[in-house]
Amino acid sequence: MERPPAPLTLLAAAVLALAGCSPVAGPDTSRTAAASSGATTPAPVTENDPLALESAYERVISAVLPSIVQINTSTGLGSGVIYDTSGHIVTNAHVVGRATDFQVTLATGGAPRRARLVESFPLGDLAVIKVDDPSGLRPATFGDSGKLRVGQIVLAMGNPLGLGSSVTNGIVSALGRTVTEPAEAGSPGATITGAIQTSAAINPGNSGGALVDLSGRVIGIPTLAATVPELGGGAAPGIGFAIPSNTATDIAGQIVKTGRVTNTRRAALGVTVQTVAGPDGRPAGVGVVGVTRGGGAEKAGVEPGDVIVSVDGTRVPTTQALSELLASLDPGGQATVELLRPDGSTTTVTVPLGELPTNPSG
DSSP: OOOOOOOOEETTTEEEEEOOOEETTSSOOOOOOOBOTTOOOOOOOOOOSTTHHHHHHHHHHHHHGGGEEEEEOSSEEEEEEEOOTTSEEEEOHHHHTTOOEEEEEETTOOSOEEEEEEEEEGGGTEEEEEESOOTTOOOOBBOOGGGOOTTOEEEEEEOGGGOTTEEEEEEEEEEEEEEEOOOBTTBOOOEEEEEEEEOSOOOTTOTTSEEEETTSOEEEEEEEEEEEGGGTTEEEEEEEEEEEHHHHHHHHHHHHHHSSOSOOOOEEOSEEEEEEEOTTSSEEEEEEEEEOTTSHHHHHTOOTTOEEEEETTEEOOSHHHHHHHHHTSOTTSEEEEEEEOTTSOEEEEEEEOEEOOSSOOO
16 A cells, blocks of 8 residues: 655655555556576677667566566555566565555566465565466566676666556665665564665655666665655655665565575564653663563663663664664674663673564564
8 A cells, every 4th residue: 555655864854755555546557696487687788889778778678577567455556576487476565565465467468366475574674475376477587786886777667656567767876775664554664774775766656676787687676765855755856775686585585485584684682672762852762661581682681771872882862773773783793782771870781682583572
């Protein structure tokens, strides 16, 4: 279901909104990265001909669009990428929302096909669905997002505003961004690490589609677009974000193999928290509401009532800031945590990091 843009501070100027699902009544209502079986990859651009780039666009679009589908729920639509010949399709968790049954329309046409939810991973905003009839599906080729370079030309493919099989172009604007989605119904506010920033236009309905390089490899899953509060929440042109393909294929591979996410690859302190305000009413830290028994925080002596002020020297005034920082750390490591005790004293403890569960309580 398409939701109105929800604000989230981004560099103090723009905010992020889920690219999401377009309303059904839109304009057109009628983890190791590897090549999937049956995929077709066009040759890289090597020509010096003035028309080489245009020809490359045409080749890539022709090769990849058949692997991009439209996903309809009872309330909206989004996009998906065909993962394998068995009928698995990768998309965003916020595209599927709370739905478990879907209608999938292929870019090559034909009647919509029924699909069901295999598993949703809201913490990473990824999900896998599976169509009942996989005949004729053409899986995409997933590239290695770890080899991306800023400045590479990319194409975003999906169904923005319900306009099926649409393509926009741009470049990789930046790599390694950490962005947090707005928490809304059906979406807990996923923190995406290593996000790809792109200038390719991403609009409602693009979510779950493909960000593709000129070799025809899917290197990201478009997910977020920036908006500007000063413009009434209007789009910030040229600022969109995609989940790296290496992350998408890792999570999708786990779901396809076991039916669930077995390793989130996210660090956790082992606490339930909430943002606390200082005397001036501004966020001043992360209050510990509960401590997981046997978790790293308990072992380090963290107790309910403590306020986490910083982690590894970086201040964390809000739960969002804490979540983004922890997302950059690895389970099995450790973090130095500065605490403000209820009596006003401060202390620093070393917390062994555990793994964030699929459905964490904190």
